[in-house]
Amino acid sequence: MQTREINNNQKLRLQPLAMPQRLLLGPGPSNAHPEILQAMNTPPVGHLDPAFLGLMDEIQSLLRYVWQTENPLTIAVSGTGTAAMEATIANSVEPGDVVLVGVAGYFGNRLVDMAGRYGADVRTISKPWGKTFTLEDLRTALETHRPAILALVHAETSTGARQPLEGVSELCQEFDCLLLVDTVTSLGGVPIFLDEWGVDLAYSCSQKGLGCPPGASPFTMSHRAMQKLQQRPTKVENWYLDISLLSKYWGSERVYHHTAPINLYYALREALRLLAQEGLENCWQRHQKNAEYLWKSLENLGLSLHVEREFRLPTLTTVCIPDGVDGKAIARKLLDEYNIEIGGGLGELAGKVWRIGLMGYNSRPESVDQLITALRDVLPI
Ligand SMILES: Cc1ncc(COP(=O)(O)O)c(C=O)c1O
Structure with a gap:
């Protein structure tokens, strides 16, 4: 029996693994510590x-x-x-x-x-x-x-x-x-x-x-x-x-x-x-504090949030896509040009919201700052 050759496309993929470094601010996974x-x-x-x-x-x-x-x-x-x-x-x-x-x-x-x-x-x-x-x-x-x-x-x-x-x-x-x-x-x-x-x-x-x-x-x-x-x-x-x-x-x-x-x-x-080591309550408070910073920063950009404040998750924020804005194109631009991943809407909310996660290691003010700076550049506002 003769082994089959690897076809050309597969050969190209035999390089050592090289994946882009992303800031994962979508619905998950988040960046590991x-x-x-x-x-x-x-x-x-x-x-x-x-x-x-x-x-x-x-x-x-x-x-x-x-x-x-x-x-x-x-x-x-x-x-x-x-x-x-x-x-x-x-x-x-x-x-x-x-x-x-x-x-x-x-x-x-x-x-x-x-x-x-x-x-x-x-x-x-x-x-x-x-x-x-x-x-x-x-x-x-x-x-x-x-x-x-x-x-x-x-x-x-x-x-x-x-x-x-x-x-x-x-x-x-x-x-x-x-x-x-x-x-x-x-x-x-x-x-x-x-x-x-x-x-x-x-x-x-x-x-x-x-x-x-x-x-x-x-x-x-x-x-x-x-x-x-x-x-x-x-x-x-x-x-x-x-x-x-x-x-x-x-x-x-x-x-x-x-x-x-x-x-x-x-x-x-x-x-x-x-x-x-951080302590459970400290960890919850960190998530809440950074989420509030995100919400305020998004609102300062003129964006509105989908969920009433009392019931908002600190881990995952849904942001309404403004009328006339192509939500998918913005998310793609963030990924391609800024290495930042955010999520789009699912089901009833498809095309209507972006989903921004601040979870675990990523729940830090620096994550918010990085995202907001990029959004300021890419949003047509
Ligand atoms: C609320 C909820 N349940 C279940 C799941 C399924 O988890 P996994 O994608 O890790 O299989 C997810 C994934 O995002 C989720 O958000």
Whole structure:
């Protein structure tokens, strides 16, 4: 047998890796902290090496801290935020369960699609993109649908809105349902008190508020959620994300489940360590302060923001594209000429907003200054 030659196009790509240096101010990923990238360079050990198992324990403790939870079952899923999202659904939804999803953006819709694929009888409560649900809205929907699970997106990355969660778990207890929350764009950057708020299932990602590359995603579940899992008559329909199997790897048994992405776990451990060193409250305050500086600077340029101030996320800001301005062309110019990435709108907000992330390491006044200087140059105002 003769090996086939590499065709010319592929040959050209056999140069050593050379990627542009960008300031990532879109909806994610954000730039990783240099110390985290350095930690990733550490030569890998085996995934059952006692040193690595110790690191996994540290990740669990640190995750409990950043989420403010005592849940024993708090781990990182090997995969991006969507994998952790799917882990919450796969392990809590049994075929026929009524799952009520709050949809006020793109990721609410993803939860709807995912829950449906696991056999849920999905019901929705909707709001225009950029708005949030009140306790009254949720009470009415719970009364109507009597779900087994209520799923909400704490930080809707497609709109920049923060869904308040205070008081929701009291409703869930009254209507005897589990509370599942997406904290992908809030973990590390927005106050979260998982236990105080009575959240039963939550997931996040590494590449936003934690300032880490993507690929190792936080997941947690409460005793109540665990009980539902233990009582289900059928197996979880996703082998890779089955928590009863994964918990044997993360727990004391240390049974092989999959080969963990060792270097990503190094990175996650360092990201969490840096966050703990800064202090959770300081980190939240830094995100808030830099977001307020961004909002003021954008408004000084004559731009307006899509979300009402009270519900604005400090991690992700949606900026209305002025009439007559080609939003895509401006974003492209920022990327090509200034090496700055910002995001465009999704779904209902496509073509209407830009999405600007200030997350993790990137939540600094210098990021704002760099962006505003570039915007001043490229905007036709
Ligand atoms: C709110 C929300 N949920 C889920 C996800 C999915 O995460 P990932 O893209 O890391 O798979 C994202 C990604 O941006 C998100 O913003």
